[in-house]
Amino acid sequence: MSKTSSTRGGINRRTALAGTASLIAAPWISSTARAQAKPVNIGVIMPLSGANAQFGINSRNGIELVADEINAAGGIRSLGGAKINLIVADSTSTPTTAGTVAQRMISQNEVTAILGAFASSLTIAISEVTERRDIPLLTMSFADQITGRGYKNIFQVVAKASALGKAQLDYTVAIAQAAGTKIDKIAIMYEDTAYGTAQAEGLRAAAKAANIQLVMDDAYPLGITDTTPLINKLRASGAQAVFPVSYLNDSLLLIRTMRQQRITIPAIGGAAGYVIPDFEKGLGEFAEGVLSIAPANYDLDTSLTDRFRKRFGYFMVHEALEHAVALDVLVQAIEKAKSAKAEDVTLALRGAKFTGGWTNAMTGGAVQFDNTGLNVASIPVMVQWRKKELVTVWPKDVAKGAAEWKF
Amino acid sequence: MKRWIPIAVIVLAAAAVPLLLNPTGYWIRVFTFTLLFAAMAQAWNLIGGLANQLSLGHAAFFGIGAYTSTILLLKFGISPWLGMFAGGALGGVAALIIAIPTMRLQGHYFALATLAFGEVARVIANVWTSLTGGPVGLSVPFVPPGFAAYSFKQLLPHAYIALIALIIVTAIFEVIRRGAMGYRLRAIRENAAAAEVIGIDTTKVKLQTAVISGVLIAMLGTLYAQVAVFFDPDTVFNAMSISIRVALIAIIGGVGTAIGPILGALFIVPVEELMNDLFSAGAAGLSQLIFGVILIVVILWRPRGLVTVIEALRTWLRGKGAQS
Numbered sequence: 091m092s093k094t095s096s097t098r099g100g101i102n103r104r105t106a107l108a109g110t111a112s113l114i115a116a117p118w119i120s121s122t123a124r125a126q127a128k129p130v131n132i133g134v135i136m137p138l139s140g141a142n143a144q145f146g147i148n149s150r151n152g153i154e155l156v157a158d159e160i161n162a163a164g165g166i167r168s169l170g171g172a173k174i175n176l177i178v179a180d181s182t183s184t185p186t187t188a189g190t191v192a193q194r195m196i197s198q199n200e201v202t203a204i205l206g207a208f209a210s211s212l213t214i215a216i217s218e219v220t221e222r223r224d225i226p227l228l229t230m231s232f233a234d235q236i237t238g239r240g241y242k243n244i245f246q247v248v249a250k251a252s253a254l255g256k257a258q259l260d261y262t263v264a265i266a267q268a269a270g271t272k273i274d275k276i277a278i279m280y281e282d283t284a285y286g287t288a289q290a291e292g293l294r295a296a297a298k299a300a301n302i303q304l305v306m307d308d309a310y311p312l313g314i315t316d317t318t319p320l321i322n323k324l325r326a327s328g329a330q331a332v333f334p335v336s337y338l339n340d341s342l343l344l345i346r347t348m349r350q351q352r353i354t355i356p357a358i359g360g361a362a363g364y365v366i367p368d369f370e371k372g373l374g375e376f377a378e379g380v381l382s383i384a385p386a387n388y389d390l391d392t393s394l395t396d397r398f399r400k401r402f403g404y405f406m407v408h409e410a411l412e413h414a415v416a417l418d419v420l421v422q423a424i425e426k427a428k429s430a431k432a433e434d435v436t437l438a439l440r441g442a443k444f445t446g447g448w449t450n451a452m453t454g455g456a457v458q459f460d461n462t463g464l465n466v467a468s469i470p471v472m473v474q475w476r477k478k479e480l481v482t483v484w485p486k487d488v489a490k491g492a493a494e495w496k497f
Numbered sequence: 498m499k500r501w502i503p504i505a506v507i508v509l510a511a512a513a514v515p516l517l518l519n520p521t522g523y524w525i526r527v528f529t530f531t532l533l534f535a536a537m538a539q540a541w542n543l544i545g546g547l548a549n550q551l552s553l554g555h556a557a558f559f560g561i562g563a564y565t566s567t568i569l570l571l572k573f574g575i576s577p578w579l580g581m582f583a584g585g586a587l588g589g590v591a592a593l594i595i596a597i598p599t600m601r602l603q604g605h606y607f608a609l610a611t612l613a614f615g616e617v618a619r620v621i622a623n624v625w626t627s628l629t630g631g632p633v634g635l636s637v638p639f640v641p642p643g644f645a646a647y648s649f650k651q652l653l654p655h656a657y658i659a660l661i662a663l664i665i666v667t668a669i670f671e672v673i674r675r676g677a678m679g680y681r682l683r684a685i686r687e688n689a690a691a692a693e694v695i696g697i698d699t700t701k702v703k704l705q706t707a708v709i710s711g712v713l714i715a716m717l718g719t720l721y722a723q724v725a726v727f728f729d730p731d732t733v734f735n736a737m738s739i740s741i742r743v744a745l746i747a748i749i750g751g752v753g754t755a756i757g758p759i760l761g762a763l764f765i766v767p768v769e770e771l772m773n774d775l776f777s778a779g780a781a782g783l784s785q786l787i788f789g790v791i792l793i794v795v796i797l798w799r800p801r802g803l804v805t806v807i808e809a810l811r812t813w814l815r816g817k818g819a820q821s
Contacts, residue, residue: 138782139781139784150781177778178777180773180781180782182773182785183731184732185725185727185728185731190526193523194523194770197522198523211634211729211731211732215726223521282623283731284633286632287633
């Protein structure tokens, strides 16, 4: 009897002690658990060297801004404050290398998702790897076949190249009409990359639908060094407006040659090289008034994009903005899924509508992926260079200024 | 008999490597590309090493191989195994067409002419959209897995196919080097006029070599397409990432030797990957800069290729043996 009671007493004392200890330790344990919540690895594959390096760096800046802000605000709440850990790597300009980098991130860094890779060919190469390994890939590359192949793990946050090409023409016609000009002859020049040809395709289709004559329709190789023959042809064509689609160096060369030869017809660029600070830096006064289509523009919500300008010293170019949106949406999906598992995140992304945060800076103020992974909420905008800044001038409901159509 | 033992050991060791790697992982992909680039450099070595004609246009044949088998698969459902031979045949024809006017050229002139042909091939592939899909590139469709269809879920079979390809190309290289053709090529390399005098049809021998080299690298183009799954004209007809890289691998390894391209690929492909892994998160372009510096150092250290390291090791070992 006494034996039993002493045993019982011993147990009680121990239990009590352990209980007290655990009570004292509880806040400490839970706080370390929060601090040690496993970080969520997110892969960032960008062309950080080669011809597209500047776009890759811009994109990386946008992503780092959002990641740092989320981490500073306490990380991912539904995962106990898990921090975002960006794994950044250079895709170079070779698609095969981009694919290899994706493979490395999946098997060595166990990434939850991948963001990348600006150029469409790089993105497609990465998607071939992510699709086979069921890892979500979020991109702002334009090419139509990115979401046109029926892949389950790819998400395109911007309108497709064909839609951009169509908007490039339709908006221009509308702007000219508002200024009292009817357009019936245009010229197209594009670089022979995936992006250039896809967008030219959209332009061509829209021109045909609007009964506008293509008096010039020329492809030229990326990295062209002498645009004089193209410009001579443009002069002879009698076009009322020219639609050049190209990356930076070609865009500088084309516009400079045009303006130096006193060809003053409106130029409506196809995003990429036409909507980054280097365009204005390279052209100076020649940049003023140049229009361009863009999948998004920073002046749609300056309360967000000024944070980028403050940190990096230049306006938030569209690729930075769209990648910021992509990361924001991805984190929202992880919050919703309460899991950093790739398949759970894909499920949370598909078909869902995301609002708030960085999506406010997109047209439509939201991101909604359809079954192919395309963001159906996004429509392109027309922007115009005004004193070193890009002003959204069309469509009217989102415009921040009126388009100038006089040359 | 004894000289076969080290070769057998190397082959067995190479065959064991893929088994140690994660079959869906990263290093097996790097290993597969290492073997493929070794085989490509070996095919280049025929013309660049034995005939001493520095071709910078091999991407043209390589791309033809990749496109032929993939287009046949996409449009007619023909297995890439067959497409590989069709690509090889077309690659050989292209090599012949290019070689006829250029083989008379020597040194820099030959290099520049072939470089131009590679670029021409890229432009054609970009423009001929109805056939090649144009600049948007081609994705190799994923067909139900099976050996006959050349479709696998994992990279392991691809690694072994690349290894077998490397062995075959190396064997062809060795047979030619040791045979009558090898002697003729060496005679031409040393002194073309003297070779003509002793009765060698120099043009014919060079053309033969160019065609064999073109056929082999075109067939390797199919293998590359099957592993990479997606490619565009810029990927396979690229002067920098194919033509020059293949020549560089052979030159770094040791031009004109059978082991040279293998050493070169074992060095260049993994080191470039490692640099990308270690440094590309830092300053943009840093990894490529460091890789370039490493290349310069290696070239300065071993101007005649990494193969000289093996030779030096061998002499050193022999010296030790003599002492004891």
